[in-house]
Amino acid sequence: MSIGNSPEADRPSVGRAIQQARTDAGLTVEEVSTTTRVRIPIVQAIEMDDFSRCGGEVYARGHLRALARAVSLDPEVLIARYDAEHGGRPAPTPAAPLFEAERIRPERRRPNWTAAMVAAIVAVVGFVGFTLFSGGKTTGNPVAAGDSADAEKPAPAPSRSAPPAKPAPEPSDGAIAGLPKDKVTIKVTARDGKSWVSAKDANGKLLEDGLLEQGESMTFTDKKRIDLVLGNAGAVQLYVNGKEVKEVGDEGSVERLSYTPGDPQAG
Numbered sequence: 001m002s003i004g005n006s007p008e009a010d011r012p013s014v015g016r017a018i019q020q021a022r023t024d025a026g027l028t029v030e031e032v033s034t035t036t037r038v039r040i041p042i043v044q045a046i047e048m049d050d051f052s053r054c055g056g057e058v059y060a061r062g063h064l065r066a067l068a069r070a071v072s073l074d075p076e077v078l079i080a081r082y083d084a085e086h087g088g089r090p091a092p093t094p095a096a097p098l099f100e101a102e103r104i105r106p107e108r109r110r111p112n113w114t115a116a117m118v119a120a121i122v123a124v125v126g127f128v129g130f131t132l133f134s135g136g137k138t139t140g141n142p143v144a145a146g147d148s149a150d151a152e153k154p155a156p157a158p159s160r161s162a163p164p165a166k167p168a169p170e171p172s173d174g175a176i177a178g179l180p181k182d183k184v185t186i187k188v189t190a191r192d193g194k195s196w197v198s199a200k201d202a203n204g205k206l207l208e209d210g211l212l213e214q215g216e217s218m219t220f221t222d223k224k225r226i227d228l229v230l231g232n233a234g235a236v237q238l239y240v241n242g243k244e245v246k247e248v249g250d251e252g253s254v255e256r257l258s259y260t261p262g263d264p265q266a267g
Contacts, residue, residue: 018047027071036070038067055196059252065079065252065254184241185219185240186240187219189239190213190235191235191236192235194235195232197230199226207220207226229255234248234253241261245264
């Protein structure tokens with residue numbers, strides 16, 4: 001089913017297009033939910049063009065991409081139609097220009113010659129008065145008061161320089177070696193934004209199904225296997241058995257992943 005080549009008036013809405021494609025494919029809402037891991041209430045709401053249960057535009061696009069693939073629609077055409085109906089993606093905010101404050105140089109002061117002349121006259125008058133009072137005679141070698149005081153002061157003890165700070169040790173493999181090798185351990189962190197996380201163990205038991213706020217983390221452990229579904233996978237930092245998985249997915253994408261105790265082989 002195509003929703004991109006017909007006139008605007010004849011094209012169905014995004015939710016109606018998904019519902020029609022699902023019906024044409026002979027699929028039920030439950031079957032689509034099982035294939036995409038998108039919960040049944042959310043699938044039903046999207047088919048009614050109600051995206052308020054998706055948790056935001058990023059998650060709505062991720063759900064639309066998964067549903068489109070499940071019912072054999074072009075995800076890019078469907079998401080473009082969604083953006084057109086909901087005002088499009090927000091334009092990036094331009095960075096404000098930076099200005100360096102002009103430095104104000106202090107004005108150079110002119111020498112105060114009047115004060116210098118007054119100080120010189122006071123010094124001469126004081127020297128003449130001292131000479132007349134002492135009879136013009138001086139005995140011995142006078143020692144300046146400052147020199148005498150300095151002579152009585154003990155020499156300062158040599159200062160001990162603080163030892164140089166040791167560089168921080170580089171990360172070791174201790175954390176990885178400490179994990180149990182007979183189990184699979186997964187840590188999911190919403191590093192660059194919110195992410196919807198669903199996790200099941202090898203028996204199909206649901207371990208977690210909910211929204212992970214930015215900066216929050218979840219850890220899962222099982223003896224055999226853990227199945228993950230990550231919404232907005234591009235914002236997720238993923239560690240499997242102590243090793244980081246570098247490429248999890250794109251922004252807004254929904255990724256389905258499975259890991260065992262021996263994973264990952266590299267990374």
